Amino acid sequence: MENVIVERVADFLKLYPPFNELSKNELYFVAEQVRVHYIPKRDFVFKIGDSAHNEFYVVQQGAVGLSSQHANTMQWIDICDEGDVLGLRPFFAEQTYAMQAIAKEECVLYGIPIEAFKKILFENKAVQTFLLESFASNTRNPKAADAKGKLLSTNYASTENETTELDFFQQAFYTNNPICLMANATVQKAALLMNEHNISSLLIEENQLPVGIITDKDIRKWVATGEMQIADKVHEIMSQPVYCVSSEISVAEAQTLLLQQKIGHLCVTQDGTNQSKIIGILSEHDVVTAQANNPVALLKQIQRVHKTSSLIRIRESLSRLLEAYLDMALPMPHIMKVSNAITQNLMHRIIEISENQLGKSPVNFTWLGIGSQGRGEQILLTDQDHALVFEDVPADQYKATQTYFLQLATKVSEVLHQLGYVYCPAEMMASNPKYCLSLTQWKTQFSKWIDHASSKSIMMCSIFFDFTKVYGNENLTTQLRLHIFKKVNGNQMFFAYLGEDALKNPPPLGFFRQFLIENDGKHKDEFDIKARAIQPLVDAARILVLAEAIEGKNNTVERFEQLAKLEPQNKEMYLACIKSFHTLSKFRAVEGFKQNTSGRYLNLSKLSKNDKMKLKRAFKPVQEIQSLLKNRFQLTHFL
Structure with missing residues (x-):
């Protein structure tokens, strides 16, 4: 050589x-x-x-x-x-x-x-x-600055419910052969067992199957207050059902489940369901011990908070935690899940405190997170995007009812602003009367956007179609979602406009495989990773699930996963879109934390050659999914 x-x-x-x-x-x-x-x-x-x-x-x-x-x-x-x-x-x-x-x-x-x-x-x-x-460690690069990758999955099996991302986390350690008790045992017996074995919880079982769990907190809550007697049976105070997991659960998965369900223990069974034999118990303490950076602690702080100043510290702690996760090379799916769970709980607490201060709401309502929060993809501090739906009321009560909710939304928006979520420049917030409406008015508004499609109305659909309940009445959210799916079903003209909007940004690379950068303005010569790369994937996933009438899937990755199941012929492309979405999201998150910005614009001159190659590789699925949209919705004549 x-x-x-x-x-x-x-x-x-x-x-x-x-x-x-x-x-x-x-x-x-x-x-x-x-x-x-x-x-x-x-x-x-x-x-x-x-x-x-x-x-x-x-x-x-x-x-x-x-x-x-x-x-x-x-x-x-x-x-x-x-x-x-x-x-x-x-x-x-x-x-x-x-x-x-x-x-x-x-x-x-x-x-x-x-x-x-x-x-x-x-x-x-x-x-x-x-x-x-x-x-x-079964990884091809344990020192990687991004996803570590698997050399070989020891428990790998191809199943219908297989996720596209690998488990990158260490396996959680749990207590084998936990102390169990029958449901008809007395509370006194449970207390004596806990004291004897110096433990804080007992699994309640029947025929070796988990039916409940009792903790020292339950005994304090019911017995110490005098509401129950020590001679009462444990099934009267136990928590049920028990959340069960398999022995292969990772620390990250256990952490996310504890966070989402707001619980302190998981029961480990042979097959991960409550219909198989108990083999162990996994506690919040086990997770804390395994991973020092613990979002569960932040969740507990949120639940105890009564002052805005404390909320600010929690939001700052979340930012530090997410930045540390990026530095630790944890995969984007886990980072997004943790961010979404804590952000949702943080907003829930803010609304709860604000409602208590203002006085109980006159009717049921639901607070909707829209945009990236609605999709569960928000990591950085971005603009506020939210809306409010309240129950229908008689015409003579409408103004007073809306006034209450506008006051509530204003209080919430002010707190969010203090936390670093700046006001939306376009005022797409629940504090705006346009986006604080009764259920019927919201249905009317969506009908206008769908029936009279235009560039402006499609832009509004792209923002407001991705919504999730943050606080309040789930039924209102469900009714609104069902109305939307009914209106778009078979509406080819609407999908043509939605498809045109999804193609408004060309593929991120020019003819000579050069990055398409901004030509003028504040971000001249920078690359808009959100508009040119991430948003096309988000928009494509949205229009495709709407066209397939797939309900209950707001998250971009979950949408592509569902599409991959429905369309085996396009499965590889959809999975490639998922990988690209995670890669691009990580680039944006890293940039955002580094520059203390939204991470939207990348200075390409500061990227290494290797990073530029990774970006270019992530662009290929963007081109492929846009080509699919053109063919499926016959958009050539629109462009």
């Missing part, structure tokens, strides 16, 4: 772990050993059961998909991009591959002879640690 080629190989390898831990001499030694392989699209790098190759691989160009023996429909365990390492198994385990690696597109791989690399492996402690951690 000529020196100039060796130098090029060395320059590439030194950008990625573990090669960035090599000395200059070690790096050049490896580069001299490299064999370059061109792999055509859909060709195998190796198959399940193949004898181990005498080299492992680094992706220099392209992408390699990893799948299990169950992946006969190409359901990828993971995708390896530039700089990723694969084929490490021969270093540490049996000499046959336990998975298959297939070129998702034309690839150039660097093959590094295992025997030659072993010389470095046993002399360079950092490299040895990296490879051992990678194999032991």
Whole structure:
């Protein structure tokens, strides 16, 4: 190999772990050993059961998909991009591959002879640690600055409910063989058992199946207050049903479930349901111990708050927590779930406090989060976007009723503003009389937007169609959603306008694969990642689920997952859209925290070459989904 080629190989390898831990001499030694392989699209790098190759691989160009023996429909365990390492198994385990690696597109791989690399492996402690951690933790890059990736999912199986994202978190440790009690035992017996074993909870079981849980808090609440007697049965004070999980649950999954359900314990059963044998109990304390940064603590603080100043500190703590999660390379799905759960609870508490201060509402109402909050995708501090729906009232009571809710919304908006959520420049807030309406008026408003489609009305639909209940009456939310689906059903003209709006931003790359940047204004020469890359995916997912009449799916990722189930022929594209959405969202979040902005505009000159390549790779699904929209909704004549 000529020196100039060796130098090029060395320059590439030194950008990625573990090669960035090599000395200059070690790096050049490896580069001299490299064999370059061109792999055509859909060709195998190796198959399940193949004898181990005498080299492992680094992706220099392209992408390699990893799948299990169950992946006969190409359901990828993971995708390896530039700089990723694969084929490490021969270093540490049996000499046959336990998975298959297939070129998702034309690839150039660097093959590094295992025997030659072993010389470095046993002399360079950092490299040895990296490879051992990678194999032991089952990730292709335990030091990654983004999603770590799976080398092999030990419990992987292709099922109908399979999620597209992998479990990147450590398995949660739970208490085996927990102390249980029958439902007809006395409260006194429960208290004595807790004291004897120095525990704070007991699972209540029948025939080894969980039927409830009792905690020391329950005993204090019912017995210490005199409402119940120690001779009463535990089934009278136990909490039910019990939330059950399987033994494979990760710390992150357990944390999210505790957060969403506002509970302190999870029951571990053989199959994760309440219809199988109890094998353990997982407490909030277990999660706290496993992960120091614990959003459950923030949730508890929210529940105790009575002052705005305390809410500000909690919102600041959430920002620090999310930024730490990004630094820790936790996957975007988990970061978004934690952010959404805490933000929703924070807003719920603000509305609750404001209503208490103002006095009980005259009729039922629901506070709607719209836009990114409505989709559960908000991470950064962005503009306020919300609306309010109240129950229908007689005409002579309407003005007084609306006045109350406008006062409530104003109080809430003021607190949100203090927390850092600035007022919406377009005043799309519940404090605006246009967006604080009765249920019937909201139905009338949506009907006008849908029946008289125009550029302005479609823009309003794009914002207000993504709504979720933050506080109040669920029935009002349901009625409004059913009305919308009824109005759009079969309305081809409406979908044509909605599709045109979804295509208003062209693909993010120009003819020569150059980034399309802003030409003038405050953000001249910067890249608008929201409008040019993220929003097209959001808009496409929305119009497609509306056209398929898929209800109850507001989140962009959940929408694409549902579409992937309904359209197997487009499954790979929809899954690629999910991956791109997470990649782009992470770029925006990192930029936002770094610059203390909304993260919308990227300064491309400050991105590394590798980051630019990742961005460009994330743009391909944007182009593909926009092409699908053009064909499906016959939009060529609109453009």
